[in-house]
Each structure stands twice: as C-alpha cells, then as structure tokens.
C-alpha cells in the first residue's frame with residue numbers, strides 16, 4: 001500500500017481537486033453516465049452545463065472548506081473527501097470521495113474515509129453515512145464501505161427534476 005498523507009484542505013489545493021474531480025467523472029462507465037449522470041447526478045452534484053466548468057465544485061469548496069481533507073502521495077495530490085456535519089442528529093455525511101484514476105486501487109480512498117471517521121468521532125458525531133449508486137462502476141466504493149464495517153440500508157432514493 002502506498003504512503004498516503006492526509007491533510008486539511010487549504011486553497012492551494014483548489015486546482016488539484018478540480019482536476020481530480022473532472023478526471024474521475026470522465027472515467028465513469030458510459031452507460032451509467034448516460035442514464036444517471038446526465039439526468040440526476042449532474043443537477044444533484046454538479047450543476048454546470050459545461051462538464052469542463054467547475055463552478056459547482058468551487059462553490060462546494062467555498063461553502064465548507066474546513067470539512068474537506070486531501071490525500072497526497074509523495075507530494076502529488078491524489079484524492080479528497082468532503083463531509084457535512086448535522087449536529088442535531090450527530091450525523092456526519094460523506095458527500096464526495098474521489099481519487100484520481102491514476103492512483104486508484106492504492107488504498108487512498110479507504111485511508112481518506114478512515115481518517116474522516118476519526119475526525120467526525122472527535123467532533124461528537126455518533127453516526128457516519130455515505131451513499132453510492134448500486135451500479136457496476138461503483139464496486140471499489142462499496143468495497144471500502146464493507147472493509148470499514150458499514151452496514152447497507154435497503155433504501156431506494158427517488159428523484160424528480162423540477
């Protein structure tokens with residue numbers, strides 16, 4: 001497993017995070033992209049019409065920069081994780097976990113999630129949750145959640161474009 005260093009986000013990482021997000025979205029399975037990405041995923045997460053336009057990611061970063069952690073290997077920024085904390089329910093939600101395709105499969109994703117669990121616990125969160133699409137492109141994500149002891153909830157989430 002590669003030596004992964006995890007640090008709190010600061011603005012010097014902004015360009016690297018944008019690049020990683022675009023690369024990892026590009027690498028998604030075409031079928032899933034056509035079926036899910038264009039109709040739901042894009043308006044839900046990335047509102048931009050132009051896939052090269054990263055305004056939404058930048059807005060996410062600006063909204064809660066203190067809730068983002070960045071992974072590096074030998075000074076290369078290779079992935080990041082972003083969370084939201086709900087203090088009423090003591091619930092931490094991971095809403096972005098992304099590793100550059102060139103560095104996937106080296107334990108970066110699992111290290112990021114494991115790190116964030118410790119942070120959330122220290123901030124008084126009692127539960128951590130993360131959702132993923134049950135499509136073929138997501139097995140590594142599911143594997144990480146299983147490895148770290150997450151239990152799946154048999155829920156279906158419904159979306160409608162308004």
Ligand SMILES: CC(C)(COP(=O)(O)OP(=O)(O)OC[C@H]1O[C@@H](n2cnc3c(N)ncnc32)[C@H](O)[C@@H]1OP(=O)(O)O)[C@@H](O)C(=O)NCCC(=O)NCCS
Pocket residue numbers: 024096097098099100103104105106107108109110111130131132133138139140141143144147
């Ligand atoms: C999901 C993602 C963050 C994983 O990052 P990563 O650094 O590659 O993950 P890790 O190396 O820590 O762990 C991957 C695990 O999945 C396994 N895996 C990798 N490819 C797999 C495949 N095609 N099928 C099944 N398991 C697979 C690995 O073997 C490893 O499990 P192991 O430690 O038990 O062997 C990365 O693939 C990514 O950015 N995907 C696109 C965005 C995304 O789907 N994010 C999750 C949103 S919910």
